[in-house]
Amino acid sequence: MKTRNFKEELLYAREHKYAVGAFNIFNYLSARAVIRAASALDLPVILQTSVTTVKKFGPNELGTMLRQLAWNAPVNVIIHLDHCTNVEIAKACIDSGWDSIMFDGSRLPLNENIAGCREVVSYAHRRGIMVEGELGKIGGVEDDIVVDAADATGADLDEAVYFARESGIDAFAPAIGTAHGVYKGTPHIDYKLVEELSKAIDTPLVVHGGTGLSDETFQRLISLGAAKINVSTAIKHAYIDSCQEYMAKNPDKLDPIDFDQFMNCSIKDTAMRHMSVFTANKI
Ligand code: 13P
Secondary structure, three states: OOOOOOOHHHHHHHHOOOOOOEEOOOOHHHHHHHHHHHHHOOOOOEEEEEEHHHHHHOOHHHHHHHHHHHOOOOOOEEEEEEEEHHHHHHHHHHHHHOOOOOOEOOOHHHHHHHHHHHHHHHHHHHHOOOEEEEEEEEEEEEOOOEEEEEHHEOOOOOHHHHHHHOOOOEEEEOEEEEOOOOOOOOOOHHHHHHHHHHHHHHOEEEEEEOOOOOOHHHHHHHHHHEEEEEHHHHHHHHHHHHHHHHHHOOOOOHHHHHHHHHHHHHHHHHHHHHHHOOOOOOO
């Protein structure tokens, strides 16, 4: 089912005081479980793929599988490429059925980040595909992008406004103090930057590093204008932990459908829990 596009869905969410959950999936089972979660709550959802997942399946095979799942879903399912630093891979995914692409030029100097975004935007927009950009350095590990805590850098307000305007992006992920992976302490989130950016630009804001943030943190960020929240590590945990739990509980059972169903429930519950928090104050 397709209703709103990526940007329309985020603008609608912001206007109605909720955020769209964006979950990193890595195979058919995880994609289907996240769609089941969204369908149970009757909410739109973003399925994100890492570049590693794209390379593993190939854009054509992965795109075909995800498009088919999205097509059959009773809710709007948007297929998004997460943290892509390579313009050619971004273009291959655009050509293979993705709805939106994150071009991650955050390691580049500002003008090169803008130029990279513009190149992807120009290719994408001609085909009706949307683009997310990042500024500042989000800490932690996501796919093959590793940023040590000491190197994580928050985005600067003036630069961020300039970047959002000049790059032509449809959604903006500024580094605000959240991090990918499991938090070792309480993150220091720059709420003021989120608030000021929301006032200064129209581009919907994206929060990375959703795993481990408190419900209060999510809701405060949403109240300040966050419209898309990324969750990856929690989905990986749901998959691997439930796999280990099933094997421990059923060492002699040879029933792959039952095994899949157990992992499906774990991922579905995890996605539903996050989506319920993201929409708790929906109007
Ligand atoms: P987590 O792995 O911390 O949930 O972050 C996900 C993310 O931001 C993907 O881009």
